[in-house]
Amino acid sequence: MDELTSVFIQEGREQLQAMEDGLLQLEQQPDNHDNINSIFRAAHTVKGASGVIECHFIEAFTHKAENVLDRLRNGEIQVSSELTGLLLRCCDHLGRLMDVLEAGQAEPPAEVSAAGNTLLEELSAYMVTPEPSAGGMVEAESEVETSGGGVVNTDSWHISVRFGPHMLRGGMDPLSFLRYLTSLGEILALETIPDALPAADEMDPEACYLGFEIRLQTRATKADIERVFDFCRDDCELRILPPNSKLTEYLKLIQELPEDEMRLGEMLVRCGALTQHELDDGLSSQQSGTSDEPTSPIGEILIEQKVVQKEVVEAAASKQTRVQEKKAVEARSIRVQADKLDQLIDLVGELVIAGASANLLAQRSGQGELVESTSILSRLVENIRDAALQLRMVQIGETFTRFNRVVRDVSKELGKEIDLVISGAETELDKSVVEKIGDPLMHLVRNSMDHGIEAGDAREAAGKSRRGRVELNAYHDSGSIVIEVVDDGRGLPRDKILQKAIDKGLVQPTQTLTDQEIINLIWEPGFSTVEQVTNLSGRGVGMDVVRRNIQSLRGSCEVSSVEGQGCTFTIRLPLTLAIIDGFLVGVGKASYVIPLDMVIECIELNGQSNDRNFLNLRGEVLPFVRLREMFEIEDEYPARENIVVVQFAGQKAGIVVDQLHGEFQTVIKPLSGIFRHLRGIGGSTILGTGEVSLILDVQSLVQRNNRREERDMNSSLAAPRQGA
Incomplete structure (x- = not known):
């Protein structure tokens, strides 16, 4: 695999994770437009990058998903649980397509392609546009430009044009440009400006002295309107001011621009608030000043020329500053492969052993200078050790956030209402520990949801909130990291656990056990109190594997429970394994x-x-x-x-x-x-x-x-x- 593809896969998976996180928030906050925009940007980034590396099967699929997201952010379709679920499945499919690319396959296998085609069919349902009625185009236009059901004449494009004196000599008729404007929309008002007319005895019959102030209602862009005057652009003064409703749209488009380093004028052109010709004129004005005068910022010049609103320039400048700050932060960090870090840790370990040997020999020699030198060396080795280990420390929050998707999907499958609450996501531990703790946590969370949290009706009957609650907590304690999985469900049934243990011969009927000893029976291999094991979990089924996996990390797992109130699993792990x-x-x-x-x-x-x-x-x-x-x-x-x-x-x-x-x-x-x-x-x-x-x-x-x-x-x- 070439380096470009490797980088795409790594960054593409990060974008898919960001997309998934945004979609999970979407159901809770359907009106959060910033979140919708971030989801769209993530999909757009994946599509663009896949095109760069010429991976067309990812590009084509992402393009379809991007179209639906574009309609979502434009308000053409509404947020729904079905749409969110479909887009989440699209994220999963894109992950599988990246697996195909990572495996070096030219095309996805048949079963993957079939799954993708099914998703595309579901996506196509959200791309269907209702048939327009008679005069539908006018209705569509007025839909954007109306308020309260009627046309707002003031909310229209304002075009100010002053034709130059050589227009008529060049064979061009000013009225033809006005007639061409009607092909873009409806002229709501037209005022002739005769200010340039000289006295009658000074008038040249071949010269043009006309100017017009025009209000045009149209869905065309600023560039489309400017193109009407292309043939006379060098012989007229033209200003095009957008309607008030366009101001918000420009601000929105600026925020949605890619996180690339762009000049302010380029950003304004990209969002449509400025045409390239207007930008060129502004740059010419900026460069025409004398060398002794300080150069005015291009934004101020464009505002003075009244070709763009001040609010739009300020939004573009703010976006530019944020991108520059983000790039500066990214420039201070580099990506390092995990195996290189592992090799570094191994070498540091050998350095620690060699340093201890040198220190011991120095102590035995009795030479004061040598002892002092080796003590300094030992201190430096310790600092190197701490710095090297810190490189492998990662926040556990990334592992925790993956469970947002798990909780959503499982709660939908079970027909329960369950919230996931995460705390301590910033807690750090060794990367090798994080990678291995995911599966045990997954088992515990799914158990809590399936057999810990009751159904909504049962919770209300017990005086609880209808919505269940699963908590993931992490914190440091005595050189270890503690992870808690807490639910507010029914708790562990002690009597049922004890009876099941007696039936399986794990304890004798006459044996006296404490409550904690009874609860700890769930760690026995194959132990379960569930009458029918589901495809999700069984409280106790596989719990011995969970504990064994945690113990392999030199950790421990304990459980406490209060019947009717909930259950808490406490995992203790070392901060590092090295x-x-x-x-x-x-x-x-x-x-x-x-x-x-x-x-x-x-x-x-x-x-x-x-x-x-x-x-x-x-x-x-x-x-x-x-x-x-x-x-x-x-x-x-x-x-x-x-x-x-x-x-x-x-x-x-x-x-x-x-x-x-x-x-x-x-x-x-x-x-x-x-x-x-x-x-x-x-x-x-x-x-x-x-x-x-x-x-x-x-x-x-x-x-x-x-x-x-x-x-x-x-x-x-x-x-x-x-x-x-």
Whole structure:
């Protein structure tokens, strides 16, 4: 694929996304003309660019869609749910056509072409113009130029013409031009101006002294009217002033001009407010001044010559300024392929490891100057690391906005009224995480809509608003990003979940479970409380896959629910999967890394029995886990042990270690697939000595402590009953 085509596909998809976003807003705001114009511009851009690369199957289809959008923005057709749905399907089809182009195929496959032909047939229904009645042309003209049902004579073109003295000598009849004007429309008023007539004894019978002030009602453009006087343009003074109704149209056309750098005069000509001849005259006047005089702006000259209104010039100047500012912003940014960024991150990771090795050797050498030099190098490497990682950080809002289309289509299919509310769209995280979180979010959102949100009648009967609500929230917390999927539906039915779990043999009928344990049963493989699985979702069907995909990103997914009020899924993810700040600890001869963002403090473990798994931390019970026991390290217990206090999702826990080595830049190396079932290990890294250190999965360690605490509590409660 050549570079031009690659750029078109990338930018074309962005235009299609902008078009889709605008169409989704269109149903909510049908009178927002700025939005309609932006939709049209997006389609127009795709059509023009596809013509440049000579991709005719995209150009032809987009042209038909553009025609319908043009009628929409001109008010010839009205916004409707059916039209919006059709245009959204056209966006989808254009996306498939771009897939065909990206695959290097000369023409779309038969099934794609057939789908496109079906859409074209539906589009053609919106291009049908009613048959004009008798005098239909006059009615069409007066439709634009009328108010209150009658012709407004003042709302017409005003033509001021002063014929030059050599008109008659050249064989031209001024009246013939006036008669030709009637072919464009209706002359409402005509006034002869005899100001140039000299005294009778000075009059030349072969000279022309006539001038006219004309009011013409027509749908022709300014250029069309000027062309009437082409043969005498150099021998007359001509001014054409548009009707008042045209002023708004010119302003609208200026706003719809492409986002290209154009001179002010060119913009006025493009929108029809100025003819090329008028612009040339204005430029000649601008250049005719002496070199000592400051040059007047072309806009002021055109206004002084009364060939264009001041409001139109100001609108064009404002548009020109906005385009220049936008181009200046775009000039400061460049597009970089994702694989190049990945390669940069890998190299920075190797630089971090090499820097750690150099720093360690410097410390061992005991040379003060070398230690100082390597410390400066370490600081610079850290800055390079942060800057490189920032390049891959993207806002999650782009992922969130895709769900506007999902919510619209699914709510239509289900016959429900559902609003999507997005907050925290500006929250940033690593691009690799964003790419992989889309599918799990899609499953959760569709579940909430299908089985969480009730039908409108059921919601009203429950005292709720008829319109359901699904929220997507994102925010940062303790070095992680938290994404919430919230609905105000019926919530999870605990009794039904428990009974289904008993029927499937997941729990025993005599087993006592907390509410949260019952809710967590939805994560079991194949678990569902739905009697009939729909093509959209089933609360629990595939939920184990959702959790597994999130855990593969070193994240977690929890659910909370209140029956009758709604359900909340909370996803926690690391900000990046590449390089993190770590806290290096040691147990025996082994070393481990704890993500620094989760470390709260370090304390000494004094006088604690080896069989106790909790301590009193300033009045707070702190459960802890001994890495020595967890990983079965057989070395003797050291004289002193330390506890690293960590926090995850608002829950604290302690990790008992032997040595505290301090902060450490950690390049995360994924473990092989044979270690995927390990609990408590999130990856590995390479130390400056070349040794491998394991990165602890704080999330699973905290959850392990919580489960142990619950088991100990249940055992202590059950012991008296057994003794009795």
